[in-house]
Amino acid sequence: MTNRNRNVPPLAVSGLTVAYRKKPVLRDVTFEIAERQLVGIIGPNGAGKSTLIKAILGLQPALSGEALIYGKPYKVNRKLVGYVPQRESVDWDFPTSALDVVMMGRYGHLGLFRRPGARERELAMDCLDKVGMADFAHRQISQLSGGQQQRVFLARALAQDATLYFMDEPFAGVDAATEKAIVTLLNELKRNGKTVLVVHHDLATVADYFDSVLLLNGEVIACGPTETTFTPERLQQAYGGKLAFVARSEREPAGAAGNGR
Amino acid sequence: MLNLLTDPNLRWILLGSMLLGLSGGVIGTFSYLRKQSLIGDTLAHAALPGICIAFMLTGVKSVGLFLVGALLAGAAATLSVTLITRYSRIKPDAAMGIVLSLFFAVGIVLLTRIQHSSYGNQSGLDKFLFGQAASMTSSDLYTLGGVALLLVIACGLLYKEFKLLSFDPGYGRGLGFPMGLLEQLLLGLTTVAVVVGIQAVGVVLVAALLITPAVSARYWTDRLGVMTVLAGLFGALSGAAGAWISSGVSQLPTGPISVLAATACFVASVLFGPRRGLAAKLLGRRSARRRWLAESAGVAARANIQAAMQATAQAAVLTDGQANVHDNAHPNVHSAAHANERGTSV
Numbered sequence: 001m002t003n004r005n006r007n008v009p010p011l012a013v014s015g016l017t018v019a020y021r022k023k024p025v026l027r028d029v030t031f032e033i034a035e036r037q038l039v040g041i042i043g044p045n046g047a048g049k050s051t052l053i054k055a056i057l058g059l060q061p062a063l064s065g066e067a068l069i070y071g072k073p074y075k076v077n078r079k080l081v082g083y084v085p086q087r088e089s090v091d092w093d094f095p096t097s098a099l100d101v102v103m104m105g106r107y108g109h110l111g112l113f114r115r116p117g118a119r120e121r122e123l124a125m126d127c128l129d130k131v132g133m134a135d136f137a138h139r140q141i142s143q144l145s146g147g148q149q150q151r152v153f154l155a156r157a158l159a160q161d162a163t164l165y166f167m168d169e170p171f172a173g174v175d176a177a178t179e180k181a182i183v184t185l186l187n188e189l190k191r192n193g194k195t196v197l198v199v200h201h202d203l204a205t206v207a208d209y210f211d212s213v214l215l216l217n218g219e220v221i222a223c224g225p226t227e228t229t230f231t232p233e234r235l236q237q238a239y240g241g242k243l244a245f246v247a248r249s250e251r252e253p254a255g256a257a258g259n260g261r
Numbered sequence: 262m263l264n265l266l267t268d269p270n271l272r273w274i275l276l277g278s279m280l281l282g283l284s285g286g287v288i289g290t291f292s293y294l295r296k297q298s299l300i301g302d303t304l305a306h307a308a309l310p311g312i313c314i315a316f317m318l319t320g321v322k323s324v325g326l327f328l329v330g331a332l333l334a335g336a337a338a339t340l341s342v343t344l345i346t347r348y349s350r351i352k353p354d355a356a357m358g359i360v361l362s363l364f365f366a367v368g369i370v371l372l373t374r375i376q377h378s379s380y381g382n383q384s385g386l387d388k389f390l391f392g393q394a395a396s397m398t399s400s401d402l403y404t405l406g407g408v409a410l411l412l413v414i415a416c417g418l419l420y421k422e423f424k425l426l427s428f429d430p431g432y433g434r435g436l437g438f439p440m441g442l443l444e445q446l447l448l449g450l451t452t453v454a455v456v457v458g459i460q461a462v463g464v465v466l467v468a469a470l471l472i473t474p475a476v477s478a479r480y481w482t483d484r485l486g487v488m489t490v491l492a493g494l495f496g497a498l499s500g501a502a503g504a505w506i507s508s509g510v511s512q513l514p515t516g517p518i519s520v521l522a523a524t525a526c527f528v529a530s531v532l533f534g535p536r537r538g539l540a541a542k543l544l545g546r547r548s549a550r551r552r553w554l555a556e557s558a559g560v561a562a563r564a565n566i567q568a569a570m571q572a573t574a575q576a577a578v579l580t581d582g583q584a585n586v587h588d589n590a591h592p593n594v595h596s597a598a599h600a601n602e603r604g605t606s607v
Binding site: 057058079081083085089090091094095096097100101104107108110112113114116140156160 | 294296418419420421422424425427428429431432433434435436437438479482483484485488
């Protein structure tokens with residue numbers, strides 16, 4: 001963290017192109033994120049939102065381009081980055097407790113061979129408390145509801161004590177209470193000087209939750225402050241033929257639109 | 262059979278089989294949790310041609326050489342599976358099915374050639390098919406025991422890393438752990454566990470000592486640490502049972518007996534495991550049903566009492582003492598009683 005200074009953006013992506021087989025999923029993606037921002041990554045299914053995060057984190061090889069974390073490659077500044085994968089990415093029947101999963105957030109700081117101890121346990125408890133899950137610390141993870149599992153993943157990312165966070169659809173399939181808990185947490189992270197990028201699907205809440213948006217559909221449609229960037233024209237561009245549905249769902253009451261995931 | 266406790270040679274065999282079962286159970290826990298139960302079977306079947314080639318090249322029966330041959334063959338087999346899944350649409354289970362039968366076929370062909378040719382002391386090589394713990398020499402046992410201990414120690418040292426690898430490898434990579442390397446290492450350890458287990462249990466059945474104890478252990482606990490220890494324990498018990506019974510009754514192969522013992526363990530776990538077991542599930546459902554019935558009966562009774570209370574309150578004047586008694590029993594009678602008191606005082 002010593003090499004951070006005010007002029008270096010937390011995330012600068014330039015010319016990033018990613019292909020799974022032949023066809024590029026992401027083409028020449030270039031954007032910059034300013035510090036202390038909650039950024040929504042918005043776009044239709046298959047727009048490459050998750051792929052973008054995976055490519056930035058080096059989980060998916062890129063054909064060209066680079067992503068700089070605080071001005072350095074990801075490999076150098078890895079410790080500054082926290083990642084919340086999609087909830088479905090793991091088997092929740094794994095024999096472990098919520099507290100154990102959160103402690104995994106400290107593994108990177110421990111390095112090879114060293115086991116987590118009392119200090120890690122305490123820190124993990126604090127993180128669970130922050131997401132309102134302290135009472136479930138010793139619960140086996142399959143006995144948690146979907147929203148509670150999502151909160152455990154968030155607590156694990158908190159335990160990493162990063163400054164730049166990537167969250168892949170944390171709001172997917174969670175109830176109102178968890179959604180509110182996540183929003184509170186996002187704002188607290190921002191107050192503490194962190195930057196958070198969130199893959200988000202519910203267009204109705206974008207304006208409420210995020211300072212900036214990154215509109216994506218294979219390439220960057222727009223990136224900037226929510227007020228000026230999150231406009232119907234830009235959405236039309238990002239969602240293409242699906243806009244008819246988008247416009248209709250926007251006219252519906254917020255609650256109904258919120259369920260449209 | 263009882264001479265096992267007095268005969269020092271048999272005691273060694275028992276100890277060796279237990280160590281093999283222990284390491285198989287511990288390593289198997291991770292294979293099972295990584296949903297790679299079949300990988301042990303692939304490695305075991307692939308080991309046979311490796312062992313045969315090692316014997317044909319050197320003409321010596323030595324566990325160390327066989328280990329090297331089996332490791333190389335196992336590496337070739339896992340590499341084939343990886344290549345097939347990466348460059349085609351074939352799923353891993355199908356790829357493993359293809360590879361394990363191919364390697365096993367090659368192994369059987371080589372084994373038959375060895376038996377029908379003039380290689381030195383080839384007798385006993387066929388024991389690798391079904392295992393014969395009693396055929397282990399004491400120097401074999403030292404090697405096997407040492408390797409088994411090494412496996413358990415490696416799993417202990419890298420417990421945290423293997424846990425991460427089994428639960429969420431993508432996240433682990435994000436944390437900066439060399440997940441690809443750890444995966445290869447775990448595969449290597451699995452190969453070693455399989456190869457050292459082959460002499461006791463045999464190529465065909467050694468996979469059972471990886472998977473069955475791990476699956477059984479899952480029924481008893483929700484903690485990975487406890488599960489690993491239990492799987493090791495179940496594996497050791499199965500190995501001991503196999504060695505003991507087969508050395509007592511002549512000509513009985515060790516492997517099948519060990520597998521039968523492991524399966525008995527598994528059946529007991531399925532039936533009696535707390536929470537996950539069948540008995541616990543049945544009992545849980547029954548008690549939930551009883552509780553629900555009692556609760557709904559209670560609701561009905563409370564409604565009746567309330568109705569009765571109102572009736573008596575209207576008919577007679579309530580003393581304070583009586584009211585308190587009823588307060589303790591049913592909080593919602595309280596308001597009814599007070600409402601009636603107010604009603605009478607007005």
